[in-house]
Amino acid sequence: MSKTIVALDFSSKQEVVDFLSQFDEPVYVKVGMELTYACGLEIIKTIKEMGHHIFLDLKLHDIPNTVKGGMKNLAALGVDIVNVHAAGGIPMMQAAIEGLEEGAIDGKRPLCIAVTILTSISQEIMNDQLGIEGEVIDTVKRYAQNAKAAGLDGVVCSVHEAKAIHEVCGDDFLTVTPGIRLATDAKGDQARVATPDFAREQGCDYIVVGRSITKSEDPVKTYHLIEDTMQK
Numbered sequence: 660m661s662k663t664i665v666a667l668d669f670s671s672k673q674e675v676v677d678f679l680s681q682f683d684e685p686v687y688v689k690v691g692m693e694l695t696y697a698c699g700l701e702i703i704k705t706i707k708e709m710g711h712h713i714f715l716d717l718k719l720h721d722i723p724n725t726v727k728g729g730m731k732n733l734a735a736l737g738v739d740i741v742n743v744h745a746a747g748g749i750p751m752m753q754a755a756i757e758g759l760e761e762g763a764i765d766g767k768r769p770l771c772i773a774v775t776i777l778t779s780i781s782q783e784i785m786n787d788q789l790g791i792e793g794e795v796i797d798t799v800k801r802y803a804q805n806a807k808a809a810g811l812d813g814v815v816c817s818v819h820e821a822k823a824i825h826e827v828c829g830d831d832f833l834t835v836t837p838g839i840r841l842a843t844d845a846k847g848d849q850a851r852v853a854t855p856d857f858a859r860e861q862g863c864d865y866i867v868v869g870r871s872i873t874k875s876e877d878p879v880k881t882y883h884l885i886e887d888t889m890q891k
């Protein structure tokens with residue numbers, strides 16, 4: 660199974676089809692709000708028909724009853740992973756699982772993971788703007804433990820927290836890590852970044868890579884370079 664999830668942050672179906680047509684193997688892709696708001700959930704069907712795995716990244720964050728209803732409907736799409744914000748609290752995350760179980764096709768629900776502290780959030784932003792005291796790693800660990808207590812399958816975190824999360828939540832608890840940059844890439848809007856090499860060393864289960872692949876001159880070649888690094 661591929662360990663690289665490619666973020667399809669595009670605004671049209673044509674861009675998605677053109678991008679994926681370059682690959683002659685199944686790719687694990689992430690469909691987020693940009694693509695969903697442009698194309699609707701119909702795009703899931705298109706990507707599934709092309710044979711790819713899908714992480715549907717809609718980051719649900721609302722009261723438990725609303726998240727439960729939302730997840731019940733998402734479960735019917737047959738995607739592989741969905742997510743919520745851990746900041747919604749344990750009852751909201753439990754409701755997400757209940758909704759997924761109710762809506763599951765053939766009794767098999769998608770994996771559900773919780774976004775901890777976004778990789779675009781620095782230590783300073785977390786302390787000074789969000790008003791959360793202490794170190795980022797401690798908040799991320801606490802959110803991960805909440806996610807595990809609620810019955811989720813893993814978290815989204817930065818590479819820098821993956822090892823600590825496996826230590827407190829176990830090796831089976833998934834760490835999905837965006838904020839991936841090649842050594843030559845600019846950080847852009849991300850704050851807590853790391854290379855694929857470091858992600859492998861830290862034991863990340865999956866890395867999420869967007870612009871380093873989608874905006875590269877040869878996306879297929881860059882994808883394989885990154886995936887080979889993860890599989891070393």
Ligand SMILES: O=C(O)c1cc(=O)[nH]c(=O)n1[C@@H]1O[C@H](COP(=O)(O)O)[C@@H](O)[C@H]1O
Binds near residue numbers: 778867869
């Ligand atoms: O949930 C996510 O996927 C996510 C969480 C997070 O903390 N940081 C983060 O960057 N992401 C997503 O990961 C992708 C990163 O894109 P690039 O920065 O272009 O590699 C984007 O689609 C983000 O929405």
